[in-house]
Amino acid sequence: METINYQNFRIDAENICVDYNGKVALYDANLKLKPGQICGLVGMNGAGKTTFFNALTGFVNISKGKIRINGESVRSAQKDQTIAYVPQNEGIDSQFPISVWDVVMMGRYGSMNIFRCPRESDVQAVKDAIERVDLTDHLSTPIGNLSGGQRKRTFLARAIAQRASILLLDEPFSGVDIRTEKLISELFIQFKNEGKTILLSTHDMIHVREFCDLVLLINKTVVAYGETSEVFTPENITTTFGGISPDFLFGPES
Amino acid sequence: MELCSFLTLDSFITDPLTHDFMRKALLMSSLVAAVCGFLSSYLTLKGWALMGDAVSHSVMPGVVVAYALGLPFSLGAFIFGVGSVALIGFIKQKSRVKEDTVIGLVFTGFFALGIVLVSKIKSNIDLHSILFGSPLGISLSDVKQTMFISLLVVILLSIFRKDLMLYCFDPRHAKTVGINVFFLHYLLLTCLSLAAVVGLQSVGIILVVAMLITPGATAYLLTDKFDNMTMISVLSAIISSLIGIYISFWFDLETGGSIVLAQTFIFLFAFLFAPRYGIFKLKKFFAGYK
Numbered sequence: 001m002e003t004i005n006y007q008n009f010r011i012d013a014e015n016i017c018v019d020y021n022g023k024v025a026l027y028d029a030n031l032k033l034k035p036g037q038i039c040g041l042v043g044m045n046g047a048g049k050t051t052f053f054n055a056l057t058g059f060v061n062i063s064k065g066k067i068r069i070n071g072e073s074v075r076s077a078q079k080d081q082t083i084a085y086v087p088q089n090e091g092i093d094s095q096f097p098i099s100v101w102d103v104v105m106m107g108r109y110g111s112m113n114i115f116r117c118p119r120e121s122d123v124q125a126v127k128d129a130i131e132r133v134d135l136t137d138h139l140s141t142p143i144g145n146l147s148g149g150q151r152k153r154t155f156l157a158r159a160i161a162q163r164a165s166i167l168l169l170d171e172p173f174s175g176v177d178i179r180t181e182k183l184i185s186e187l188f189i190q191f192k193n194e195g196k197t198i199l200l201s202t203h204d205m206i207h208v209r210e211f212c213d214l215v216l217l218i219n220k221t222v223v224a225y226g227e228t229s230e231v232f233t234p235e236n237i238t239t240t241f242g243g244i245s246p247d248f249l250f251g252p253e254s
Numbered sequence: 255m256e257l258c259s260f261l262t263l264d265s266f267i268t269d270p271l272t273h274d275f276m277r278k279a280l281l282m283s284s285l286v287a288a289v290c291g292f293l294s295s296y297l298t299l300k301g302w303a304l305m306g307d308a309v310s311h312s313v314m315p316g317v318v319v320a321y322a323l324g325l326p327f328s329l330g331a332f333i334f335g336v337g338s339v340a341l342i343g344f345i346k347q348k349s350r351v352k353e354d355t356v357i358g359l360v361f362t363g364f365f366a367l368g369i370v371l372v373s374k375i376k377s378n379i380d381l382h383s384i385l386f387g388s389p390l391g392i393s394l395s396d397v398k399q400t401m402f403i404s405l406l407v408v409i410l411l412s413i414f415r416k417d418l419m420l421y422c423f424d425p426r427h428a429k430t431v432g433i434n435v436f437f438l439h440y441l442l443l444t445c446l447s448l449a450a451v452v453g454l455q456s457v458g459i460i461l462v463v464a465m466l467i468t469p470g471a472t473a474y475l476l477t478d479k480f481d482n483m484t485m486i487s488v489l490s491a492i493i494s495s496l497i498g499i500y501i502s503f504w505f506d507l508e509t510g511g512s513i514v515l516a517q518t519f520i521f522l523f524a525f526l527f528a529p530r531y532g533i534f535k536l537k538k539f540f541a542g543y544k
Contacts, residue, residue, distance in 0.1 A: 054426075058429060078429070081431055097482075097483050109420060142478035144478065145478075158427070162431065
């Protein structure tokens, strides 16, 4: 029965633990996501959101538990370009001498030969991806000259060019302009229709209500997980944020 | 007489070329500069200046031991260069001491070991040439070694050029799409050790880190394209080597120091006058007059 279940889940993380030199960052965390689902990952700074992402991409090793991506190991998910990671704007060196085109092309590296020579299909994929995020006017612009929103869209385009079926987005809405926010939310609907699975971390509670079918509240381990309407309650949020009342987080009217 | 020949630029350049040792020095130093300049753009973007300093100092005992045992000095240097990095990683992981402290601690320890070894092993090791370089006194076997190592580093960097750029820019993405980040990390460290080994012949152990970071830093101020940055870095490294050697020939100055000073001056020039990122933003200045 378990093997049949694997086929249905894009992401299947079971009781995973991650520790850095003996310091526990995440323990007994579970997550099951199907194609076309959008899940919000909510927690305080240091609650293990980035660690969770890192475990799913294989950037850190888990010390316990099991991760299946489309029923396979993380290693083969890497080889198959299954997962795309869209970093936080703060997570990248914006002064790196590299253009929008080059960043998006990096989405294709995993499926190129060892010299990373772009084939025609790669060039086309990059062009299409850049068009979808509306940056065609900025192909050769260095990323240092972009606005925060444009930079975010560049990395989204990289994920699109990669043709990944799972997207992990670290704070996709932080520090972006209205136009980018609108474009991202449109893309989310398209991704959903394409059957992609999205896991996004966010500080903004309104975005969770707006976009996420499911929500995963974590504080070193899973506090609550399920349908947003059921799980995203003031009580759960208070627990997740270590006793801070939701009034403080939402404003008094909600 | 020296002053007379000085009066024409032509003889300023051609006179030194009549000496065999000068031709060799100019060629070898250009080669070494090109290799270090190539690597330099990766090191500056990765933020490995201190790591470069550490590795280049740590090769000292390796050089001494290799000389004493009659082995190629590059072998000893390479072992200690990579060994120092492994040790830094180990101590960092197993203790609460901060990384920059560990780096400083390990490389000074290795360097001190080298100096002690030189004083103990009575051989024909020329401490001065190890510390300050001796591009004018480079031997034939050194020439062969240098050419071999330089070629190796250039080939490695050329093959993995794009992967290394991705590794410096966004290692997490590299890992996510199945690129071997562990391999790239050690590839870059290996190239760093090898470049430090060839670089120390030109300018010596103490200053070799300048060869590894200054050209990259200069290029970083002048362009927003990675490929251009590499080219500018290589070019500025070669030009400073040539300037340094000529200056040291005519004015009888320490060669290694002259090369590094030439690099520093080129950096300062870029720092002040780089079109976009210089102190006096010339691009804006000229744009205002159009």
